[in-house]
Amino acid sequence: MKKTLSFFALGLTLLLASCNQGSNPSGTAPGQTGTAPQPGAGTDTIASGEALSPLGVAAATTLTVGQTRQFNVTVNGAAPTPGQLVWTTTNAGVVSVTQTGLATARAAGSATVRAALASYPSAYIDFPITVTATIPTPTSPTTTFAQRVLELTNAARAQARTCGTTTYAATTPLVYNALLEKAAQGHATDMATKNYFSHTSQDGRTFAQRISDTGYAWRTIGENIAAGQSTPESVVSGWLQSPGHCANIMNPAFKELSVGYAYNTSSSYRYYWVQDFGAR
Secondary structure: OOEEEEEEEOOEEEEEEEEEEOOOOOOOOOOOEEEOOOOOOOOOOEEOEEEOOOOOEOOOEEEEOOOEEEOOOEEOOEOOOOOOEEEEEOOOOOEEEOOOOEEEEOOOEEEEEEEEEOOEEEEEEEEEEEEEOOOOOOOOOOOHHHHHHHHHHHHHHOOOEEEOOEEEOOOOOOEEOHHHHHHHHHHHHHHHHHOOOOOOOOOOOOHHHHHHHOOOOOOEEEEEEEEOOOOHHHHHHHHHOOHHHHHHHHOOOOOEEEEEEEEOOOOOOOEEEEEEEEEO
């Protein structure tokens, strides 16, 4: 989703744009390996890479919210053919799994992922998984402008407000994140240097790709951009007056924030701003 607001002040066109994206964590981890018990003579056997107990249970796995784990299972020593295995989970709200064995940690808790033969469900391997919540590690903004935008954003979140037609309750303050800052500052500098205004970089990357490229293992993210505003106060005020940007600022699902700012006298709007929001 992209929303754009433009208005004039001090002879400059001021631009704002917001974007957000739901859960789509990035990255994978190596699978586990081993041998499952044979279901009986003349039947197929399945195996992961780790030694299993007689019940076909792999060693426990611990993930944090937003992380993924690719479980690799073989059938008779070979990679399974499409549809040969059925992957299930005991709690999709905690861990979801695709039919290729990619598990994604969704929320804190415990779940078991099972790979079973479609033709012989009694032949299976269970992967017990414990998911822990990610506690954001606060970092400090690297510029005074970024620090001020963080302060103004958290001050706004501390008060209930209406964004367009949606009312938001006061919510928790955001913690500053260094990885998100890499994405935000990089995009602000890129827009100012190359003289454009868009959530999509000129190399074709989306804001989700830019954030993922920093190694930030997100489950939900959002982005606000602006151009032409000369102070943190004016840019945050403009965002709060736009329903889409205001919604990003007030979204209680977001836990972390970064700010990018760049200035270029030869670019169309001179001042370029980026807010990247996230939760892991």
